[in-house]
Amino acid sequence: MQNKLNWQEYLLLGDIPATGDRKVKTLSLEKRKWIAAYLFIIPIVVLFTIFRIYPAFYNFALSFMKWNIFKNQGTWVGLKNYTRLLEDETFLTAFKNTLLYTGIFLPIQISASLGIALLLNVKFPGRSFCRAVFFAPYIVTLVATSAVWKWLYDPTSGLINAFLEELNLPTSLWLLGENTALGSVIIYSVWQSIGYGMIIFLAGLQGIPQQYYEAAQIDGASKFQSFLHITLPLLVPIMLFVLVMMTIASFGVFSQIYVMTQGGPAYATLVLVLYMYNQAFTFLNFGYGAAIAVAFFAFVLAVTLIELKFGGRRVISY
Amino acid sequence: MKKTLTIKIITAIAFVLSFIMLVPFMWMVITFFKTPPDITSHPLSFIPRPFTWENFTRVFEEIPLSLYYMNSALVTIIVITTTLLFSSMAGFAFGKYSFPGKEIFFVFLLSTLIVPFQTMMIPLYLEMKWLNGIDTRWALVIPHIASAFGTFLIRQYVQTVPDELLDSARIDGCSEFRIYWNIVMPLCKPALIVLAIFGFYWAWNDFLWPIIIINSAEKRTVVLSIVTSGYLGITSDVDWGPLMVLSFFVMLPTIIFFVFLQKYIVKGIALTGIK
Numbered sequence: 001m002q003n004k005l006n007w008q009e010y011l012l013l014g015d016i017p018a019t020g021d022r023k024v025k026t027l028s029l030e031k032r033k034w035i036a037a038y039l040f041i042i043p044i045v046v047l048f049t050i051f052r053i054y055p056a057f058y059n060f061a062l063s064f065m066k067w068n069i070f071k072n073q074g075t076w077v078g079l080k081n082y083t084r085l086l087e088d089e090t091f092l093t094a095f096k097n098t099l100l101y102t103g104i105f106l107p108i109q110i111s112a113s114l115g116i117a118l119l120l121n122v123k124f125p126g127r128s129f130c131r132a133v134f135f136a137p138y139i140v141t142l143v144a145t146s147a148v149w150k151w152l153y154d155p156t157s158g159l160i161n162a163f164l165e166e167l168n169l170p171t172s173l174w175l176l177g178e179n180t181a182l183g184s185v186i187i188y189s190v191w192q193s194i195g196y197g198m199i200i201f202l203a204g205l206q207g208i209p210q211q212y213y214e215a216a217q218i219d220g221a222s223k224f225q226s227f228l229h230i231t232l233p234l235l236v237p238i239m240l241f242v243l244v245m246m247t248i249a250s251f252g253v254f255s256q257i258y259v260m261t262q263g264g265p266a267y268a269t270l271v272l273v274l275y276m277y278n279q280a281f282t283f284l285n286f287g288y289g290a291a292i293a294v295a296f297f298a299f300v301l302a303v304t305l306i307e308l309k310f311g312g313r314r315v316i317s318y
Numbered sequence: 319m320k321k322t323l324t325i326k327i328i329t330a331i332a333f334v335l336s337f338i339m340l341v342p343f344m345w346m347v348i349t350f351f352k353t354p355p356d357i358t359s360h361p362l363s364f365i366p367r368p369f370t371w372e373n374f375t376r377v378f379e380e381i382p383l384s385l386y387y388m389n390s391a392l393v394t395i396i397v398i399t400t401t402l403l404f405s406s407m408a409g410f411a412f413g414k415y416s417f418p419g420k421e422i423f424f425v426f427l428l429s430t431l432i433v434p435f436q437t438m439m440i441p442l443y444l445e446m447k448w449l450n451g452i453d454t455r456w457a458l459v460i461p462h463i464a465s466a467f468g469t470f471l472i473r474q475y476v477q478t479v480p481d482e483l484l485d486s487a488r489i490d491g492c493s494e495f496r497i498y499w500n501i502v503m504p505l506c507k508p509a510l511i512v513l514a515i516f517g518f519y520w521a522w523n524d525f526l527w528p529i530i531i532i533n534s535a536e537k538r539t540v541v542l543s544i545v546t547s548g549y550l551g552i553t554s555d556v557d558w559g560p561l562m563v564l565s566f567f568v569m570l571p572t573i574i575f576f577v578f579l580q581k582y583i584v585k586g587i588a589l590t591g592i593k
Contacts, residue, residue, distance in 0.1 A: 029488070033415050036494035040411035041423055044404045044464045051460055052430040055441035062441055072447065116335070124329040132580060133336040136343075139576045139583065141523050143541050144565040147550060148346045151558050157358040159345050166361070191339065196587070203588035252436050255525045259545060273436050273526075280440045281530055289440050297437040304432075 062290035069284050081291035091292065093267050094275040097182060101271060102250040105186045109246055110239060112190060113197025118231075120198065121205045131202075135195035142192060146259035149188045150175065153260075175261050181268045185256055192256070193249070197242050204238035205231070240311035244304055251300045272296050349562040350374070357558050373559035380560070381543055382536075383567055389455060390522060390539040397462040397521035398514050404464035405513060406506065409472025410498050414484060427466045435461060435526070443530055453533045461527050462520045468513045475509035476502060512586035515579055522571060540568050 063081055065074030085091050120131050137145055152159045153174035161171040174184045208231065216226045254273040257263060263270035263278075272292065280289030349357060350373055351366035377383065411417075412424050442460070443452075451457035479502055487497050503510070528539050538546060549561035576583065 033494065034417045037411040037415035037417040037420075040407040040415075040498070044408040044427065044466075044469060045423060047404065047464050048427060048430055048466070051442065051445075051463065052433070052438065053426075055438035055445060056430075056433050058441035058445075059438050062444075067444075072444075119328060119332055119335075122325070122328050124325050124332065126329065126333065130332045130336045131584075132576075133339050135580075135584065136573075136576060137339065139519065140572050141541060141569040143523070143525050143544050144569040145342065147544050147561055147565045148342045150550070150556070151349065151562065152342055152345060154556070154558070157360070157362070157558075159341070159362065162360075162362040191342075194339075199584055199587050248434060252434050254436070258525075258529075259550065276436065276440075277526075277530075280443070286440055286444065293437045293440060297434065300434060301432070 059290050059293050062287055063294045065287045065290075067284075067286035069286075074287060077287070081288050084288060085291055085295060090267065090270070091275060094270045094272050095295075097268070097270055098251060098253070098272045101182060101186060101253060102247065104183070105189055105250050106243065106246055108186070109190050109193055109197060109250075110242055113194045113242070114201050114235070114239070116194060117198045117201035117205060118227075121202060131198070134198050137192045138195040142255050143259055145192060146188065146256040149191075149256075150260045153184055175269075176265060178265050178268045181261055181265060185253075185260060185269055188256055188260070189250070189253070193246070197246070200238055200242050201235065204235050208234050236311070240307065243311065244307055247303055247307060248300055251296065251303070346562045346566060349558055350566070352559060354559065373563045376560045377563045377567070381547055381564060383540070383543070385536060386538055386540045386543050389537060390541070392455060393458045393539060394518055394521040396459050398517040400459070400463050401465050401468055401517045402510055402514055405468030406472045406503060406510065407498065408464075408469045410476050410502055412469065413473040413476030414479070414481070414502070427469055430466050439526065439530060446531065452531060453537060454531075455537055457531045458524075458528055458539065459521075462517065462524070465513070465517070468516070471509055471513055472506060475506050479505050508582075511579075511582050512589075515575065515583055515586060518575060519572065544568055 062074065064076055064078060066077045066080070067074045116134055120127055120134070155161055155171070155173050155176055158174070160174065164171045172180050175181050212230050212234075213226055216230060221229070252273055253271050254277065257269050257271055257274055258277075261269040263274050273296070276289050276292040276296065279285045279292060348364065348366060351369050351371070352363075353366075353368060353370050353372065356363060356366060356368070408427070412420065446452050446457050446460070449457075451460070483501065484497055487501055492501070523541060524539075525541050528542050529545070532538055532542060535546070544550060544561075544564060547561070547564055549557040549564060551557070
């Protein structure tokens with residue numbers, strides 16, 4: 001056993017079998033532990049420095065540059081990219097659309113997933129099946145379900161319009177209509193992510209001690225009153241968590257829009273990340289794309305901090 | 319009496335809503351077997367008539383699915399391996415050792431969680447250019463090569479392992495690596511499984527990074543095939559039949575994983591809140 005030196009041990013302890021190593025033995029146990037700990041964290045620290053930290057900072061620098069794709073280097077242009085942002089009407093449209101998307105998506109998503117969680121917290125036969133069904137769209141490849149929904153939304157032969165016709169209700173252009181496209185994407189996104197909120201809320205609901213409800217019942221509180229005064233306040237931290245996670249996700253919306261509308265019709269669904277993508281990888285304006293990324297990050301961070309600040313005040317512990 | 323009635327109503331509502339949630343998947347399956355005129359017919363038919371396998375044969379002929387599957391599988395396997403290895407090593411160190419600079423390194427890792435990938439994708443692309451990574455399969459692994467979230471998850475889990483166990487192993491002459499590999503990791507299996515499942519979904523479902531990095535047809539992942547297939551027309555000329563078949567094959571592994579590992583997935587998300 002002692003001679004079986006595998007590469008991991010070699011890496012950690014040098015070219016000698018672990019137990020008979022003189023060099024290691026002269027080190028104090030504490031020092032030996034330090035060295036081991038550093039060796040354990042080195043890979044991830046190095047990888048993260050190269051592929052996360054450096055690009056994140058470089059993005060900031062890049063936003064003050066104009067990138068020359070032939071020389072593959074940038075030249076400083078000061079605040080030019082940022083002044084351009086403020087004058088760029090397409091950027092402002094993308095910004096507005098992203099805000100609109102997030103502003104409509106978040107309240108619907110959170111109330112719908114809370115509602116479903118409350119419904120599926122009741123014990124009934126087939127409950128776990130229903131939970132799995134609501135959760136499934138979240139786990140299935142988003143790009144593929146976006147393609148399926150594009151088909152459902154098709155104005156001429158899609159299922160949704162056919163269903164509406166059957167009921168003699170007005171049909172819609174859905175993804176192809178300037179006024180309905182963004183809403184259609186939002187409906188899809190709610191369908192897609194409802195299971196995520198549901199799972200978190202269900203975990204939260206299970207964490208509320210049953211005694212609170214029993215005590216409320218003894219005091220003569222109705223089911224609705226218990227919900228309003230026990231369930232809801234105790235779920236606030238979890239709602240805040242879902243809100244923050246969903247805010248970050250919905251500001252970064254990209255794939256479903258890329259598949260379903262490509263930002264159209266007439267910029268109606270152009271969002272920040274899609275515009276960033278187009279600027280950088282279609283028009284090769286890397287510097288300008290980086291400036292959009294900075295604006296995007298600053299905004300996500302600001303909104304998240306505001307949510308945490310105002311939401312944090314409402315956290316109650318019993 | 320009253321209670322059973324409410325339960326019945328709740329059951330009914332839950333099943334109706336579940337049915338609605340499933341409609342897109344059902345419609346996808348029905349479309350598999352329809353001919354083009356049947357797909358666009360008015361009014362809609364719910365049973366394909368005539369029944370056809372043509373959409374399948376078209377996808378198999380026009381899309382090199384097995385190649386794309388191989389590419390995606392390769393990326394996914396590497397991502398799972400590296401994420402598990404690097405995150406568990408670091409998670410173990412942060413959970414069980416005290417060393418100078420520990421707090422700083424830990425905060426350094428966790429701080430990367432608040433920066434969305436979108437804000438660093440452009441520099442990362444330029445970095446790949448310097449490293450000759452554009453249009454290569456290995457570059458696909460880069461965004462998921464290690465996980466700060468995974469490190470955190472493993473750290474939390476490792477802390478539940480008693481220190482006495484580690485110390486007695488040390489007295490027996492066990493190297494630190496052996497303690498990590500042979501003693502602590504087997505005890506962390508549940509957390510490792512959760513992280514492996516997350517790694518699978520991160521790698522398999524990734525779209526934004528592959529679409530930036532990959533140009534050549536033979537290096538595409540399965541997910542990319544949807545937008546590069548040509549079935550997804552710009553506005554009107556969409557090939558719905560083959561598109562639905564292709565979408566099905568793209569999502570199939572995620573569905574299989576979900577069916578078999580649902581318990582772990584749900585537990586993992588409920589515990590960590592990460593997607």
